[in-house]
Amino acid sequence: MERENGKPAIEPTTLWDFPKQSYGKTPKGNWKFNGVTPAGVIWNMLQRYTKESDIVIDPMCGSGTTIDVCKEEHRKVIGYDIAPTRPDIIQNDARKIPLENDSVDMVFIDSPYGDNVKYSDHPDCIGKISAEKDEFYHELEKVAKEIHRILKKGKVVGWVIGDHWRSNSGFVPVGITIYQMLAKYFEPVDIICLTRKHQRSNTDIWKQRAVQHNFYLRGFKYLFIMRKC
Numbered sequence: 616m617e618r619e620n621g622k623p624a625i626e627p628t629t630l631w632d633f634p635k636q637s638y639g640k641t642p643k644g645n646w647k648f649n650g651v652t653p654a655g656v657i658w659n660m661l662q663r664y665t666k667e668s669d670i671v672i673d674p675m676c677g678s679g680t681t682i683d684v685c686k687e688e689h690r691k692v693i694g695y696d697i698a699p700t701r702p703d704i705i706q707n708d709a710r711k712i713p714l715e716n717d718s719v720d721m722v723f724i725d726s727p728y729g730d731n732v733k734y735s736d737h738p739d740c741i742g743k744i745s746a747e748k749d750e751f752y753h754e755l756e757k758v759a760k761e762i763h764r765i766l767k768k769g770k771v772v773g774w775v776i777g778d779h780w781r782s783n784s785g786f787v788p789v790g791i792t793i794y795q796m797l798a799k800y801f802e803p804v805d806i807i808c809l810t811r812k813h814q815r816s817n818t819d820i821w822k823q824r825a826v827q828h829n830f831y832l833r834g835f836k837y838l839f840i841m842r843k844c
């Protein structure tokens with residue numbers, strides 16, 4: 616991202632029209648990774664909720680977008696994943712994070728939304744569990760408890776998640792169910808709707824399916840920003 620007088624050229628007041636994955640001096644994550652997080656979402660949260668040298672954790676780091684954004688913004692960062700895609704990601708199950716209580720300034724997580732995407736063959740990948748099963752929410756609740764444990768008091772987690780729709784099972788409100796679970800542990804700061812211009816569902820075949828099965832083309836995900844009190 617271009618900077619003027621040491622300040623970001625774009626103020627973190629909105630997520631709209633944010634530059635793509637390739638802003639700044641270094642690449643951010645891997646846009647070919649299935650389920651990659653837009654780097655601007657993480658950048659925006661860093662500007663709002665952290666300062667230089669703060670420690671940021673991503674327990675499900677995927678292609679490493681959080682690591683790359685944090686490094687460029689001079690934040691300390693640890694990225695974990697059950698199936699690391701590169702050497703600077705530490706292999707770890709997000710249900711048990713190897714960090715002290717109250718030790719972290721911000722957590723960012725873009726978790727599986729169910730079993731709609733294959734991330735890896737690892738048997739402990741939560742992305743192998745259908746969002747139609749209670750088990751999916753129980754396992755993500757274990758992750759939420761760990762995030763709550765490691766965050767310092769007053770600090771926030773940003774959790775990205777989307778809903779589920781299939782022609783055989785219909786609509787499953789994954790996002791709202793996860794929000795209700797998070798609200799047991801955290802105080803809400805904000806709920807952001809993340810829209811993407813280049814959604815895979817924005818194609819003729821998906822438009823035909825949407826008409827045939829009478830469902831909306833869902834072009835958004837949630838970003839839940841929650842604070843540890």
Ligand SMILES: C[S@@+](CC[C@H](N)C(=O)[O-])C[C@H]1O[C@@H](n2cnc3c(N)ncnc32)[C@H](O)[C@@H]1O
Pocket residue numbers: 644645648649650651652653674675676677678679680681695696697698707708709710725726727734735739740741742
């Ligand atoms: C939506 S992707 C994250 C994308 C990432 N933010 C990026 O920009 O590339 C979800 C990730 O959760 C990881 N994951 C699934 N179950 C996990 C578990 N039990 N512990 C840690 N990571 C897990 C998957 O391997 C996958 O990389």
